[in-house]
Amino acid sequence: MLIVTQEPSVEQYESMDGKIHRIFYQSYSVESGFAKALFHEKNKSLKRILTYHFKKNLDVALDVDLDFFTYDCKDNVCVFSEEDFADIFSADSLIWLIYNKSKLLTIAIEPYWSGSAENSKQAFKLLKKYLRNERIEFPKTLVQI
């Protein structure tokens, strides 16, 4: 499932083993307070689709592109405020429903789409803080893939 700014839809693909892989979109609009609303426990749409898929007992991965925590401001890209992060990661946020079931966490720094390397570092710093995870570090070791 991708939580993106685009229109809600479903796409599906067939892998070589014949399995069908579906991509669901949960859209949101980038406007003031959206993040709080998106993960608010009263967002029944998101809660319903998450609960539906969790019942399948599939392993879960939480995948975060740091540009998710940015928005267009004037001619620039700005990082969400600390208050926005506090809203997203509030105690009753649906983000914990996902996070606590995750067996894998992937984070993409995406400095270009986050506006700058500084923006990425700021978003990473706040993500680390609000995940309450002191062990997650901004990349120090570079591995060539």
Next chain:
Amino acid sequence: MNSSEVYVQRGFEGMGKIRNVPTFVSEKHQMSFYYWCMARKELDVSYPLFVVTLDRHSDLLPLSIDERDKPLTLDLDNLLQVKDFVSTMLNDRNFITAAM
């Protein structure tokens, strides 16, 4: 494909308790796909995997039929093939989105 900065971490604390959740940090979002496949081979992660992605764009969608120059088939156990897929078959709709 372009090189990617990657930092692989294992184990982190969340919500006050220690959880052994592998964490992969990369520069390019498309690399996440590679790590899901790698986890399938090397970690205790079963497939199909339910992935919840938080993103402003759609970095991880395959190219549309019109955009593909070859069939969309992939052997998830073949990480070389996965790497090629990540670099050539995942969308660059980012650019379309940004231009709108």
